[in-house]
Amino acid sequence: MIKGVPGLGNVVELAEVVRNGFVESRHFGLAVALDPDGKALYAAGDVDAVVLPRSTAKPLQAVGCIVAGAELVDEEAAIAAGSHTGEDRHVAVVDRLLAAAGLDRSALGCPPDRPEDEPTRFRLIAEGIEPSPVRMNCSGKHAAMLLATVAQGNDPATYLDPDSPLQRTITTEIERLTNSSTGVLTTDGCGTPLLGMPLSGLAGAFSQLATASASTPEGRVAAAMRQYPEYVGGNGHQNTEVMRRLPGIIAKGGAEGVIAMATPDGHAVAVKVIDGNPRATTALALTLLGKCGVDITPAADLLALPVLGGGRPVGEIRPTL
Secondary structure (H helix, E strand, C coil), rough: EEECCCCCEEEEEEEEEEECCEEEEEEEEEEEEEEECCEEEEECCCCCCCCHHHHHHHHHHHHHHHHHHCCCCHHHHHHHHCCCCCCCCHHHHHHHHHCCCCCCHHCCCCCCEECCCCHHHHHHHHHCCCCCCCHHCCCCHHHHHHHHHHHHHCHHCCCCCCCCCHHHHHHHHHHHHHHHCCCHHHHHHHHEECCEEEEHHHHHHHHHHCCCCCCCCCEEEEEEHHCCCHHCCCCCCHHHHHHHCCCEEEEEECCCCCEEEEEECEEEEEEEEECCCCCCCHHHHHHHHHHHHCCHHHHHHHHHHHEEECEEEEEEEEEEC
């Protein structure tokens, strides 16, 4: 255990990187697993410490967009809650959301980027197409926020303003779902307002999403994530793979080593790696689900990542929970 990390309290070792039997690196952080009643089944470190959830907050922000009036269904709700890999099918849904708002791609306030999906990225480079906001992994969230702003009857140019009616609605919904109000407000990498929250509150919010009635905004978001996991991530994306292999699970990772998952019965887990490296987060979250009694066998190959030497495996990155 490392005691008294500024802003995070006590943190513990979560994973190690082993090369030819030698422990080369260690990841420390916070991890929590909750039962359906919100009781901690497992807690590593100060799990009530405030963290920035980064893109793990997208499903919660999507709930806020629906409450604000955005008609998000099916792939549209999934991409609003996701970090897509910039494939053509993803762009088509983002364009559909923008069109529903009477807008075009110029309204997007996220930075330009190239697709994370390698075949798409290489194709666009070969075609001489420059990075664009619509290919950025957060463009689905931005398009949903624009649609919600228009639905409220407000100027779409204001959608990133933390004091706008939309962002106030999103804040209210996130505080409701996390059962917390930290007063921590920052700006995410894509430019949207980002609330800090206790790691335990993040897990609790995912539990509420996973168990919500299909008629509620949070139930609509969870159903879309389950039905269309390829819009939460994309080809080969670990969030997508987890939801494909473990039907009923909802999973969403974010930058700087954050991830949360939840089961249909309300068990939920959340992780924050304090060095910000996300390479072990999926394996850590799955390990926590296993501690909740979930059969994670179909995703067993995601529990350890190979460490390569000369192009062949010589070790692994593995949880030490």
